[in-house]
Amino acid sequence: MEKVLVVGLGNVGSLVATLLQRSGFEVSGADARPVEALSFPSEVFDISDSAALGNALEGCQGVVSCLPYNFNLSVAQAAFERGVHYFDLTEDVPTTKAIIEMATDAKSVLAPQCGLAPGYIGIVGGDLARQFDSVRSIELRVGALPRNPKGNFGYSVTWSAVGVINEYLNDCEVISSGKRALVPPLDALETIDINDVQLEAFTTSGGLGTMCDTWDEKVETLD
Known part of the structure; x- marks a missing residue:
């Protein structure tokens, strides 16, 4: 049986670990x-303790980082050095670029941005787009909507607040008029109506993952 270490056991990490266990890992x-x-089983240690992290990776074939983005690079480095497959849920663009560069010399898979957005939304959007002979525009809208909204904003923080702030403060890469561009976060505000519930949508950093690389010079619009 293949062994996987999940680091970061908050709401998301605990669920990821449980689903992996149910899948036979x-x-x-x-x-x-x-x-x-x-x-x-779980253990407690500071992720900045490289020796403790290395010990936890012993005998593992894979590691999933469900930590805030600023901790991911050290976990990826530890996985790289030991030939362990690495996955994370990061939205952070510089962290992603560093891991992609690291992956060029890796003996294992190093796969950042495997969450909802970036991650799943890009897989769905890309798969749908490839079913057409030509595509002019790919417009992706995603949100983790609470079943029972509370508070003035009707919002639910189910993952790292650090990640949310990171998405809301940094520039967003898009394709506009056929050219790659950086636009401000919280820009291009629009209203979406779902079952008579009005929702706001706007740009956030990192949500497209590497889709701008994939669809550069192939579409007029990607956001």
Whole structure:
């Protein structure tokens, strides 16, 4: 049975680890604090402790980082050095570029941006676009909408607030009028109506992942 380490056992990390376990993987977890009521073994250590991280990776074939983006590079480096497959959920563009560059000499898979957006939304959008002979525009809209909205904004923070702030502060890469461009975050505000519920949509950093690389000079619009 292949063994996978999941680092960062918050709401998302605990779910990822549980789903991997249910899929037949041997799972272990790690976090900076004790996490109760898990169905798999876990340990507590500071992710900046390279020796502890290295020990946790012993015998693992894969590691999934569900940490805030600023911790991902050190986990990717540890996986790279040990030939362990690496996955993360980061939205951070500089971190992603550094891991992609690292991957050119890796003996294992180093795959950043495997979350909802970036990640799943790009897979769905790309697959749909490839079913057409030609594509003029790819416009992706995604949001983690709470089942029971609360508060003035009707918002639910289910993942790292650091990641949300990162998405809302940094420039966003798009394709506009056939050319790659950087636009401000929280820009291009639009209203979307779903089942008589009005929602706001706007640009956020990193959500397209590497789609601008894939669709450069192939579409007029990608956002």
